[in-house]
Amino acid sequence: MLDILQQYWLMLLVGQYPNGPLGGLAMTLILAVCGLSLSFPLAILLAVARTSPYRWVARISGYTVNMIRGMPLLMLIFWAYFVLPKVTGHSISGFWTLVCALVVYESAYLSEVIRAGIEAIPKGQIEASRSLGVGYWTTLRKVILPQALFNVLPGMTSQFVSTIKETSLGYVISVNELTFAANQINNMVLTQPLQVFGILAIMYFIVCFSLSRAVGWLDRKIRRVRQMSPA
Amino acid sequence: MLESVYLWQLLNGMATTLTLFSVAWVMAFSLAMVLVVVRTLNLRICRWIVDAFVEYHRNVPLMVQVLFWYFGMPELLPEGFRSWLYAHNAELSLAAIALALGSSAYIAEDIRSGLRAIPGTQFEAARALGSSYLQTMRYVIVPQALRISTGPLISRALLLFKNTSVAMAIGVVELTYQAREIENETYRTFETFGAATVLYLCGSFLIMLIGMRIQARFALNRGAGHA
Amino acid sequence: MIKFDKVNKWYGDHHVLTDIDLHVRKGEVMVVCGPSGSGKSTMIRTINRLEEIQKGTILVDGQDIHAKGVNLNHLRGGIGFVFQQFNLFPHMSVLQNIMYSPVHVRKQGKQETRDLAMSLLERVGLAHKAEAYPGSLSGGQQQRVAIARALALKPPVMLFDEPTSALDPEMVGEVLQVMKALARDGMTMVCVTHEMGFAREVADRVVFMDAGQIIEVAAPDEFFGNPRHPRAQKFLADVRAH
Amino acid sequence: MIKFDKVNKWYGDHHVLTDIDLHVRKGEVMVVCGPSGSGKSTMIRTINRLEEIQKGTILVDGQDIHAKGVNLNHLRGGIGFVFQQFNLFPHMSVLQNIMYSPVHVRKQGKQETRDLAMSLLERVGLAHKAEAYPGSLSGGQQQRVAIARALALKPPVMLFDEPTSALDPEMVGEVLQVMKALARDGMTMVCVTHEMGFAREVADRVVFMDAGQIIEVAAPDEFFGNPRHPRAQKFLADVRAH
């Protein structure tokens, strides 16, 4: 295991860079960050639509979310790979294809988490804000979302973690990320797949686990500041 | 569209996917229950073990877990049992185990948050009536926790159903495997993946429908105004 | 100041407000009581349109609140509302809670608003808690902050829906004291409450509701001393029995 | 029946019960009152070991409840406990709630238990709600079911921890009525409550607690009419103020 690591660590970290395209762990992280930062606002929008007082808005967004939830990400990536260029008229790189598929998929899941948070806000909170003369959108922005998002922080974290893990499906469309790099190494080493995938597992674990821990720490800190009971 | 041979092949794959899903779900659910109970025992060592189990499964990609179970685990088994296993569809059973373990970590967490949503006073009320710890868990706490966590559990079932596709990495001939096979044989990529997508959607909607039924049947009316 | 004219409201088939006629004058303190489910909360909530009505009109300050073109947020800004469950925003400090509506509705400057908020906190006796979060306050303190928050837009009318019934008995006093001070300063108030002592001391009139109707309107001495309607007699007997 | 002897309890450094000595006789109704945080709940909960104590002994029916080999479930089965928040099981119907302890603790037959449960429901006036779920009942009704549930094992002692303080004022009456009937039937009862009327009518003695100590034990007329201790005087004044 150590000899593999010694020989290929650069490839695992950055892929062919700087002689070729960036890849490996660096690419995985870039993908995850792009996927997350784009799906987050979209998920909020979807969640707000699903809790909207307009029945049809709620219904349409509900169908959309369930449709996406019913499809394996693999299939979604596949369709994005071929449909996106048709729609936009431009050829689109594997990287952006994967980002788009991830964003669509993750915002559906994330929106479910956020919706649960919004629905759990006591009605009195909304009434209190509205009775002070504050409008719907400001109430949403200043009262509902801050509380809802904070309350579902653990749920969102595990969604973030699965996004990181799901970038690994990028290898199907040859996006040069961590799993792809590991596959390449595996093809070169050929006879030690367990060791190669062991290294892969450890790398994912370190990244994901530190993320969860960091968010947990943040959560406790905010609770302390707000003098709320620990969750 | 696709000739009937291929369609038949896809349906075959779907059958395997469903088998894998149901077996893994039952195992995952039972194991999750054990995890939850062990975790509530409040022994430092138990909590530590369960937490490690959960963290491992949550932070390592499923694919890697499946590979580990197929290639790593059987090496620890005695020779005789191992060859028996390989002769009896080891791929399917080991994939089911890997999937079940992975899901059980999540299910256990879902149930645990369901447990936390039950006011502690419910526990006290049952104990004050003279029922034992186990009775209280069995008749009062767990039924409520399950009702509270139906929503997350349905999502979990859905994810498990879709995740069965990683089993193809170790040669389980399920839906995605079959689709790839047909695609490779005919190069008719769109038709094949289109049909597979439709099949997956059907399965998912079926699970959602059943879930909604269960949810409607067991909805917990905790009453207006009283937390 | 507030005028109900033949106000009716239904939840589906359920007739919760029937022909409500009522006139609350400027500076008047009106206490509303009646059995549970009689429609007290519903009635008081219609005044700032937290509940919609199906028939009749409600005038606030001479304006029909259901007229076309009424700015709902502006209307609500002019009516303070205090809830049974306090409903403070747990993610904001006490000061931020109070500054919330001036900043977001009136777009007032931060510094000026802060001064106003501090003076309101002074008034409810909680200036030392400005930086605390609601989670660390007792029920009575939370309700006093909620009153300060409702006062932040300087509304000419205050509505209270059972402001003390979620409180431990000994915290009731501190909240009532703040309310009494408000009444003495000439605030127009409508209070749903079962606190007889408070009603006797500061109410100008008491309204008794039952099954969605106003059954009796009388001065407190008269109402408590000599209720005319048998339902009111029974209710008073019930409340006093224990 | 129940005897406290130099009972002490700490939460960490916090001394919540200090040298409690008390004797509740068979058939006696004892009311416990005192300011919030004075340890009333803690004290009553030690009787069926919902709270553990660190020093002293508690005898129930002559038996030390902390003796080795005491069957905790058996002990608790012989003591009915009614909570402030009702704590009915929301996933069971009213009937199932009441049948819970006879079926699971005493392993009684279903049919026989059902008859018992129905007669208990009759007694609290809710026979027509047997199939309803707790979520659909009013607070008063829920508390009456909770009392019936606590009676299902025919306990010789009943403990009540503020059974009416989560209720709307007019539902208080219906619950107190059930409790009064119980008292009249000769049940041994310990009630934490602020309901003066109830205390005057049925209590044999009133216990006043403050800061974890029993400060005064007296007959209700004496206690309400002429409290000896200044803390008790202040407390009564506070409660009556509004």
Place this chain on the structure above:
Amino acid sequence: DQLADIAARGTLVCGTLGTSQPFSFQDAATRTLVGYDVDVCKLVADKLGVGVEYKLLSVAARVPELNESRVDILAANLGHSPARAEQIAFSHAYYVSPQKLLVREDSGLETVEQVNGRRVGATKGSSSEREVKRILDKSSVIGYADSSATYLALQQKKIDAQVASELVLVRLLLQSPPTAPVAIVREPVFMEYWGLGMRKDEPAFVARVNEILDEAEQDGTAAALFEKWFGAETPYKLERSFKIAPIAE
């Protein structure tokens, strides 16, 4: 017409796998794309007088990418079969791959016929998997994610034989630890003819590519390329047993 488009663009877009040694893979030292397929693409581009641009494709994406016109030509382990030939046009065979069996040395298996009836592993979705199912009709064939997974399954006795191209098997044989020796069954199971893939509606382009390949065969360039990647200097030490020629249906 595609030839004109390529000329206008000045580059030939060549789809290749990037994960298949020694056809198309990242060189570990320089971490650049090299291999037999890569060189063949380069050859075609040079003869067309244009530059070459490589596009890495996954196995599932190669044919759609071609038919969607996102690449001009595929050099991506495309084994010929009649069903596949309905979807894309194949060039002349530029590589012929004998598909053989790898067995554990202690298993005593020596002929293809002996293996028939045993558990056989193959790379999932490969053409060898499909063909071996037809030829070894008594065996159960299990597909794994890649050849190293299949090899591991063989070592762990999950399967009795691994079917793959001779090339892959030679590499596996060379890297096998001496403690667990394996052997290649001499007789091939079948021969697979690899062609470059092009769109069916571009006959002129197909004809031009075939012309280029034939030329390369005649002037020895093709043989030199084979020597470079598979010959005596390489770990594989293969003999060139084929000539570039049309694939028989």
